[in-house]
Amino acid sequence: MRWAWIVFRKELVEILRDRRTLMAIALSAIATPIVLTVVTQISSQTATQSYTVGYSGDVPTGLDTILQAVRLDLKPVADPAAAAKKNVDLGVVFTPTTVDEYYDPTRQSAQIADTRLQTVLGQYNAAKADAALRLKGIDPGILVPLRITAHPLSSVTAAAGNAFLSFFLPYILITMIITGGFSAALDSTAGERERHTLESLLLTPAPRSRILLGKIAAVTTVSLIAAVVAIASMFVAISQIKQTAIHVTLNPIAVPVMVWVAILVAASFSSITLALGTLAKSFRQGQAYVTPLYFVTIFPASIVLFIPDFNPSLAYYLIPILNAVLVLRDAIVHNAVDWAPLAVSTFSLVATGAIAWFAVLRLFTREALLTRS
Amino acid sequence: MVERLEKRLGKNQVLRGVSFEAGKGEIFGLLGPNGAGKTTTLRTICTLLAPDEGRIEVLGFDTRTAPAEVRRRVGVVTAEIGVYPRLTARENIAYFARLGDVPERDVNRRVDAVIERLDISSFAGQRAESLSSGQKQKVAIARAIVHDPPVLMFDEPTSNLDVLASKEIRDFMVESRSRGKCVIFSTHVLHDAERLCDRVTIIHQGRVVANGPTAEVRRKYSDLEDSFLELVTA
Numbered sequence: 001m002r003w004a005w006i007v008f009r010k011e012l013v014e015i016l017r018d019r020r021t022l023m024a025i026a027l028s029a030i031a032t033p034i035v036l037t038v039v040t041q042i043s044s045q046t047a048t049q050s051y052t053v054g055y056s057g058d059v060p061t062g063l064d065t066i067l068q069a070v071r072l073d074l075k076p077v078a079d080p081a082a083a084a085k086k087n088v089d090l091g092v093v094f095t096p097t098t099v100d101e102y103y104d105p106t107r108q109s110a111q112i113a114d115t116r117l118q119t120v121l122g123q124y125n126a127a128k129a130d131a132a133l134r135l136k137g138i139d140p141g142i143l144v145p146l147r148i149t150a151h152p153l154s155s156v157t158a159a160a161g162n163a164f165l166s167f168f169l170p171y172i173l174i175t176m177i178i179t180g181g182f183s184a185a186l187d188s189t190a191g192e193r194e195r196h197t198l199e200s201l202l203l204t205p206a207p208r209s210r211i212l213l214g215k216i217a218a219v220t221t222v223s224l225i226a227a228v229v230a231i232a233s234m235f236v237a238i239s240q241i242k243q244t245a246i247h248v249t250l251n252p253i254a255v256p257v258m259v260w261v262a263i264l265v266a267a268s269f270s271s272i273t274l275a276l277g278t279l280a281k282s283f284r285q286g287q288a289y290v291t292p293l294y295f296v297t298i299f300p301a302s303i304v305l306f307i308p309d310f311n312p313s314l315a316y317y318l319i320p321i322l323n324a325v326l327v328l329r330d331a332i333v334h335n336a337v338d339w340a341p342l343a344v345s346t347f348s349l350v351a352t353g354a355i356a357w358f359a360v361l362r363l364f365t366r367e368a369l370l371t372r373s
Numbered sequence: 374m375v376e377r378l379e380k381r382l383g384k385n386q387v388l389r390g391v392s393f394e395a396g397k398g399e400i401f402g403l404l405g406p407n408g409a410g411k412t413t414t415l416r417t418i419c420t421l422l423a424p425d426e427g428r429i430e431v432l433g434f435d436t437r438t439a440p441a442e443v444r445r446r447v448g449v450v451t452a453e454i455g456v457y458p459r460l461t462a463r464e465n466i467a468y469f470a471r472l473g474d475v476p477e478r479d480v481n482r483r484v485d486a487v488i489e490r491l492d493i494s495s496f497a498g499q500r501a502e503s504l505s506s507g508q509k510q511k512v513a514i515a516r517a518i519v520h521d522p523p524v525l526m527f528d529e530p531t532s533n534l535d536v537l538a539s540k541e542i543r544d545f546m547v548e549s550r551s552r553g554k555c556v557i558f559s560t561h562v563l564h565d566a567e568r569l570c571d572r573v574t575i576i577h578q579g580r581v582v583a584n585g586p587t588a589e590v591r592r593k594y595s596d597l598e599d600s601f602l603e604l605v606t607a
């Protein structure tokens with residue numbers, strides 16, 4: 001282990017003096033708060049934004065006031081259906097007994113306006129029916145044979161916070177672990193070859209497996225530093241952004257799970273990027289090799305972003321990266337560890353790391369490592 | 374000792390039965406045109422490449438069975454001056470001292486000794502990226518000798534250096550010989566070989582075409598350059 005420790009220390013010193021790596025870490029620390037601020041601003045604007053309803057016919061008494069209150073501005077138009085395609089967000093034709101609504105579902109503004117209108121009309125209809133029944137001396141309760149009383153088991157704020165964390169935190173963690181170590185991994189493999197230091201290194205009595213172990217440990221450490229910096233800046237940003245209604249706290253179960261998964265992902269992907277870097281003749285060529293790796297690995301993880309309620313079978317936990325994201329999401333949302341998925345994910349990530357380790361060791365010990373250059 | 378060494382790289386048969394022996398306290402010249410197989414020979418001696426056929430022994434250690442022992446006893450300086458740019462000259466040397474199995478308690482003493490010997494003190498604290506080619510080459514030499522190897526191999530060490538820096542390398546080789554080291558000097562600069570080497574082996578297309586004391590090879594022909602040209606164009 002002495003050899004690995006010597007290489008680890010030297011690699012870490014070199015990496016931490018490398019502007020490219022420091023820039024990547026600093027950028028992640030700055031980028032996360034910026035992204036969060038922009039997202040918060042946009043969501044806050046969307047919630048308070050007014051939408052236009054183009055209408056024809058007579059607006060039922062009182063409905064215009066309610067629509068105004070939910071920021072749906074009424075605008076008379078000749079042809080509501082035609083106007084809803086472009087000029088206004090919704091088109092509505094009022095008759096004494098019906099409301100015909102026209103909207104284009106491909107427009108997000110139309111979808112939001114539609115939801116607001118449906119909610120308002122539902123409440124308006126209920127209020128009218130209630131008043132009519134009372135006028136005739138009938139209990140309006142007959143319209144609701146099953147009265148529903150909801151009992152949320154957690155606060156809405158906490159749920160919003162969990163939902164936010166469950167997709168943002170794993171995504172940032174995984175992205176930073178993978179990208180944070182790219183530069184360091186390429187520098188210690190392809191860079192070593194490019195600088196002509198590789199031959200001197202291999203001429204030492206240190207076994208190549210120990211040299212590699214030191215390099216993998218250094219790249220893993222840098223990846224984890226990048227991830228910790230990004231996540232810390234995310235929490236700082238959340239606490240500083242006043243507009244956000246969400247209150248996030250990382251539950252005690254999620255923390256050890258996150259640390260465990262982060263170490264596994266960082267170690268296995270360090271081996272993979274080192275293997276790709278070993279194949280490359282130069283840093284630039286190495287970049288061309290590892291960039292597709294980012295997209296290949298991050299694509300399955302994106303499923304959780306697009307399908308928040310994705311409830312996979314155990315087999316899905318065999319897919320590296322996706323499993324890490326799912327395990328983290330589960331720990332954050334449910335505040336509990338489901339041992340079977342965690343065990344399967346651990347097995348998958350350890351196996352990925354082991355395969356990558358043998359691949360990089362094989363590449364690192366072959367003669368072509370030197371003769372190719 | 375190199376005995377009937379054969380080596381193929383890809384489709385090329387680079388070495389075809391190369392044999393020679395170099396001893397303590399001498400500078401042994403490995404001569405040949407570009408592509409003759411000099412670098413492959415040196416890389417095989419220092420265990421970076423494995424011989425296909427033949428045998429190499431360094432101070433009694435076989436390169437196949439005891440590669441780490443061989444590497445402990447060999448220091449190599451090449452034309453491609455590779456140093457870690459973000460480490461200082463001193464850190465570069467200390468790193469290789471540790472990897473060269475120098476005990477931790479002796480590292481600083483050894484590093485100080487080679488810094489003084491090669492006159493590196495004035496730039497020892499500077500990052501390698503800010504050093505000149507000659508200064509980098511000195512660091513590369515220091516790195517190669519910091520573990521005090523009995524065998525030193527120089528592979529075209531002066532090809533990227535100016536006149537002054539080249540002279541310092543030559544002086545260093547002579548000094549190493551006087552310290553009893555076995556110095557193997559691979560070059561195609563015949564003038565250097567003629568001045569420095571006690572014995573030479575001329576390799577051409579992977580075969581040894583001449584072998585013996587420099588004076589003897591030179592006597593056989595009018596000078597070393599004549600003999601070299603005659604042998605490689607034969």
